[in-house]
Amino acid sequence: MNFLQYPLFIRLNRIVSILFLLVLLGLLARPIEAPAWKAVKMGQPEMNLDALEGTLGQGLIIGVLGGFRAILADFLWIRTNVIWERKDRIKLDSMVRLVTTLDPRPDFFWINSSRMIAYDVPNWRIREEGGYSNVPEVRQQAINLEQSAQAFDLVDQALDFHPENAKLYLEKAQIYLNRLKDDVNAAEWFLRASQQDDAPYFAGRIHAELLRKQGLDAEAYDFLKNLHTELPNTPYAQKAIVLERILDLEKTLKIPFRERFMPSKNPLIE
Numbered sequence: 176m177n178f179l180q181y182p183l184f185i186r187l188n189r190i191v192s193i194l195f196l197l198v199l200l201g202l203l204a205r206p207i208e209a210p211a212w213k214a215v216k217m218g219q220p221e222m223n224l225d226a227l228e229g230t231l232g233q234g235l236i237i238g239v240l241g242g243f244r245a246i247l248a249d250f251l252w253i254r255t256n257v258i259w260e261r262k263d264r265i266k267l268d269s270m271v272r273l274v275t276t277l278d279p280r281p282d283f284f285w286i287n288s289s290r291m292i293a294y295d296v297p298n299w300r301i302r303e304e305g306g307y308s309n310v311p312e313v314r315q316q317a318i319n320l321e322q323s324a325q326a327f328d329l330v331d332q333a334l335d336f337h338p339e340n341a342k343l344y345l346e347k348a349q350i351y352l353n354r355l356k357d358d359v360n361a362a363e364w365f366l367r368a369s370q371q372d373d374a375p376y377f378a379g380r381i382h383a384e385l386l387r388k389q390g391l392d393a394e395a396y397d398f399l400k401n402l403h404t405e406l407p408n409t410p411y412a413q414k415a416i417v418l419e420r421i422l423d424l425e426k427t428l429k430i431p432f433r434e435r436f437m438p439s440k441n442p443l444i445e
Contacts, residue, residue, distance in 0.1 A: 248278035259291055262299045267291060268325075275332070285333035286346050293326035293350045323350050344368035345378060358385050369402075376412045383420065396424040400436050414438075 255270040271288040278284065297318050304310050327350070333343050348364035351357040362385035369378035379402045386395035399421045406412040421436050 245278045245280075248274050248281075248284070251277065252284060255288075259295065262295075264296045264299055267296070271329070275329070279333070279336045282333065282337055282340055282342055285329060285337075286342060289326040289329045289333075289346055289350070292329065293323050293354050297322045297354070319354055323354055326350055339371050339373070341368045341371035341374040341378065344371060345375075348378075348381075352385075358388050361385055362389070376406065380413075380417065380420075387424075392424055392427055396421065396428060396430075399424065403436070403438060 251270060251274050255267065255274060258266045258270055271284075271292070275284050275288065297315075300318050300322075301307055301310050301315055304314070307315070327347060330343055330347050334340070337343060344364055345368045348361050348368055351364060352361035362382050365378050365382040365385065368374050369382055379398070383395045383399050383402070386392075386398065399417055403414055403417045403421060406414050406417065408414070418436075418438055424430075425435050
């Protein structure tokens with residue numbers, strides 16, 4: 176067997192080729208590097224992508240990088256985590272936008288970035304202003320709203336690329352629920368998540384529970400009946416839990432016995 180066909184040699188050959196292309200890319204980028212960074216640094220503490228595009232021309236960076244966008248985005252994501260550990264919220268915002276601009280395809284970038292912005296940054300800001308015991312509740316709420324709005328904006332951009340990704344709808348729902356304590360909007364986004372093809376089974380159940388929490392028992396009852404009918408006969412769907420909640424609501428709503436929900440008798444699909 177020719178040694179050139181050995182897997183190790185093939186991998187080394189690929190690595191050398193990639194390194195050569197990276198060096199070549201660096202040489203080609205030098206003429207535009209200086210004006211680009213000059214625009215970035217002009218009087219602003221964070222990276223200004225609009226200025227960068229204005230200096231180089233619309234989309235030129237993306238075009239120059241070509242197939243290296245995903246690789247560069249991965250490396251920059253590692254850098255983003257270092258910035259996150261340092262609690263540098265200004266640089267974090269810039270890096271998040273840069274990574275998702277370079278490679279908007281992985282939902283991992285969008286989801287984890289929105290979590291940093293919605294959950295971690297508010298904690299940093301409140302601590303910077305004196306901590307939870309000293310910062311007034313009104314101010315804390317204002318910070319939470321501001322950071323959540325930034326996270327929502329990021330998720331909305333992600334939905335432009337991934338309009339049917341249930342995880343993105345769930346991310347918004349959980350920020351409303353866990354950070355803002357907004358049951359109304361959380362219920363709406365859990366509902367939207369449950370309507371996606373890749374939705375987890377729990378999304379619909381949480382939507383119904385949030386309806387009950389708002390005192391909308393009749394709405395929750397109707398939703399759960401439809402949900403139970405539509406769920407597949409598989410243990411993962413936990414139809415027994417849904418049925419248990421339906422029966423509980425029938426008692427609460429005092430549904431006449433003859434009008435109560437009658438589940439189908441289809442056997443479980445293993």
